[in-house]
Amino acid sequence: MADDFGLFDTDTPAPATSQGEEGKTEETPELVYGSAEEFLHEQLLPTYVRSITGKSTKWCIEWYFHPEAVSRVAAMWRAWEHLRLDPATGMSVWWRDHADHHMRVLLDPQGPFYNCDMKEHRDPEHLEPKKAPAGWFPDVRVQDR
Template structure:
């Protein structure tokens, strides 16, 4: 009988690969020790940032995706960094730092200046789905 944890993609039994060890244990460690240094930008009207980014659910979700994709792609020394920059970092940071993005209304020095929307409006009527 085969163990689904050790079954290879072709249906044969094989070795279970251990997940590679993370370079950073947490999102905040990766942000502070890596991203904040690598992606330094002038901030102003065309780029918005919140020093309390962890209070923005979309920012946490995007930055977590960036951290996890970086941890995976850093292991591919040939193309991993370039793929990560092109396919992950640049599009996510453009969305995060957009003047109309999740940090709209925030100031990179003072943090939040006005309340933000807590969720998108739109609850379907009961029984619609």
């Protein structure tokens, strides 16, 4: 089902090696979690415990049907994997800048789960865009050539 998310499919692992300053190959630290879903179940939700009332907070039991939620959980996972390596302030930065921010948005009653409740998923109504007039947003990839 993750293939259906296209740009929101962020579970693709990072490369295993990288080039250092002197051109030497450096090992990239191994990931603790293999996917955003594993991170959500094993790390995030067991530590981020909140009362979900349905009025002041919302959650969808089938969170993975919400592309914004998938993208935000994946962003939290990737940030956690990176910041866990900073023994001084990494986790503090992760909580302040990532978990608190994204969870506040995800749990907001007007957030991505606005139409759901704890027991039932309901497809969200997507914002309907209208295409801008031709030429308003030129493709910068073409201009850079």
